[in-house]
Amino acid sequence: MAPAEGLAQIRYARAPELAAALPGAEVLFVWDFFSDALADAWPQADALRWVHVASAGVDTLLFPALRDSDVTVTNSRGVFDEPMAEYVLGLVLCLAKDLHTTARLQQQRRWQHRETERVTGAHVLVVGTGPIGRAIGRRLAAAGLTVSGLGRTARPDDPDLGTVRPQDHLHDALAQADYVVLAAPLTEATRGMIDRAALARMKPTARLINVARGPLVAQDDLVAALRAHQIAGAALDVFADEPLPDSSPLWRLPNVLVSPHMSGDVVGWREELVELFTDNLRRYRQGSPLRNVVDKRLGYVTSAPLEHTRGSR
Incomplete structure (x- = not known):
């Protein structure tokens, strides 16, 4: 946090200490975005104007x-x-080329020849048309996949996602996809969107990739679909409960890749988060519009960002 030291008087607080540290604070940088400490300490937020989340x-x-x-x-x-986007491309290649099985067989010292699949020409549906979904679409298109999207607004010729269908066309879009990549925010409209009915519309050869939020998927329904080979597999980086409990059947299913919510965490990511906050803090001090203002009704930054300066509570 050193770059911000000269811009404000800074207090550091762990979750149990937040209620004591919050009085008088105008700005709060929430590093642990899964913590409910702010909700618990909210009555002490007597001067808060702006909350930034990492x-x-x-x-x-x-x-x-x-x-x-x-x-x-x-x-x-x-x-x-x-x-x-790079991580999703890696997952697509891993699933198509069966690399997870290769690694497992190597540990067993088993020489088992297999055929794998092409990714060129495969159809990927990217659910979510924000910056992450767009980056995924560009990266997969560059690898030869045919990309389409699903978002709030239909568009016939999107530069990153091709044909974008509206959310209420989810089931029709799922039926055409070889890979379904979830990159949407978690809202009331998206919670549980991949449920038994949605999974039933997917091809038996299709794979589901989730790098967004675990609750987008009805996890029990997914487990049932994977066990029944209703879909070919899944690569999951996010879960309803994290860390994923030892008792979860997802650990043991051979057609599932499990990773610990790490798809965006590359070398230097912490420094980039601090740099972004520091830039916004300078803007706040100058009374300039902040970057990445969330529409709190929708739960994400809109495509036409709102301009906020210092406001009153």
Whole structure:
């Protein structure tokens, strides 16, 4: 946090200490975006004007009192886009080329020849048309996949995602995809969107990739679909409960890749998060519009960002 030292009087607080540290603070940088400490300490937020979170998603932060207040919320949109797109490309290649099985067989010292799949020409549906979804679309298109998108607004010729269908066309879009990549924010409209009915519309050869938020997927329904080979596999970086419990069947399913919420975490990511916050802090001190202002009603930064300066609570 050193770059911000000269811009403000800074207090550091762990979750149990937040209630004592919050009185008088105008700005709060939330590093642990899964913490509910701010909700618990909210009665002590007597001077708060702006909350910045070290993530792109803000679903765990937008408790009702904050959402209904005049406190501005900004996120770390832009830091994770390209790293996550690279990670998704890696997952697609791993699934198509069966690299996870190769690694498992190597550990067993088994020589088992297999055929793998082409990715060129495969159809990927990217659910979510924000910066992360767009970066994923560009990266997969460059690798030869045919890309389409699903978002709030239909568009016939999107530069990054090709044909974008509206959210209520989800089931029709799923039926055409070889890979379904979830990159949407978690909102009331997207929670549980990949459920039994949605999975039933997917091809038996299709794979699901989730790098967004675990609750986008009805996890029990996914496990049932994978066990029944209703879909070919899944690569999951996010889960409803994190860390993923030892008892979860997802650990043991051979057609599943599990990773610990790391798709955007590349060398230097912490420094990039601090740089973004520091730039916004300078803007705040100057009374300039902040970057990445979240529309608290929608739960994400809109494509036409709102311009907020210092406001009253």
